[in-house]
Amino acid sequence: MRFRSAKHVRWYAGGALLILALHFFGVLRPLELRVRRVTDGSVNALYRVLQTARTAASGLGTDRRTTEEFPSVLRERDQLKTRVALVEAENSVLRRELRYPERNQWTTIGADVIAKTTDIAEQALIINRGSRDGVTVQQIVFAEQGALVGSVIATEENRAIVRLLIDRQSRIGVLLAKNAKPAGIAEGGYGLGVRLGLIPPQEVIETGDLIVTNDVSEFMPRGLLVGRATNVGREIYEPFQHALIEPAIPYDHIKQVSIILKK
Structure with missing residues (x-):
């Protein structure tokens, strides 16, 4: 072996x-x-x-994730539709409550914005309408949906300078849109916002309340939209309340305005 x-x-x-x-x-x-x-x-x-x-296994996993996420996408779509409906309803209410030119029969003229000042100490627009078009100092300027832009501070024959609401020299009397009661004085000079001061202590003002103009001067009409109240508060040593106003329009993107020639 x-x-x-x-x-x-x-x-x-x-x-x-x-x-x-x-x-x-x-x-x-x-x-x-x-x-x-x-x-x-x-x-x-x-x-x-x-x-x-x-690859087949990966595709199966992707299909499974897509199927699982589909209900979430549908919910987000429905929520977005609801938000749009609420905004449209709110705009409808505002159009009824605020006094627009056609309701007040103001005499107005349209203008294009041709420039904006770059000086941080002066917030102003230059428009292509002037004295030959009937534009004079102190006339009020507003944009679409009746949103206040500011007032005319200087004119030439074919152009004018408009001081914006956010300029530090801007001061106007305002009202609460919900009850038309005086809401104090709105003044610019706070970056892109507006400060609301001298709010009567007994007045109930909440974040989100609409603020509109008060017709306390010869040129300022009643009911132009200023913005929404934010940061409402009161210091213990002050008799009045204060707040900030988020302007109704982005002033950097204004391209066209209307000037109220006569109330």
Whole structure:
């Protein structure tokens, strides 16, 4: 038995040495190349199968996530529709409550904004209407939806300068739109906002309340929209309340305005 085992080992060793010699001298190269092409093709085919399976699994996961997120998208769409409906309803109320030119039969003239001052100490617009169009100092200027812009402070023949509501020299009397009661004095000079001071202590004013103009001067009409009240407060040592007003329009983007020539 031992003799047979030793004989088999010698045969195996001899065969291995023969294969190594044939490989070394290149005799087996054609056979090796053929075997390699077969194995490489099998490996590539297996790799493609695995990649296809992985892509299918990934797509299934994406479809599952999309299906799970779809109800959330529908809810957001419905919420957006609700917000739009509320804004439209609010605008409808404002159009009824605020006194626009057509209701007051004001005499107005339209104008284009041709420039804006860059001096931080003076917030003003330059418009393409002037004295030849009937524009005079102190006339009131407003934008779309009856939003107050400011007042004319200087004129030339074919242009005029309009001081914005946010300018530090701007001061006007205002009302609460919800009850038409005096709400104090609105004054500019606070960046892009307006400060509301001298609010009567007994007046109930809340964040979000609409503030409109009071017709206490010859040129200022009643009911132009100033903005919304924010940061309402009162210091213990002051008799009056105070607040900030978020302007109704972005003054940096005004392109057209109307001037009230006659109330």
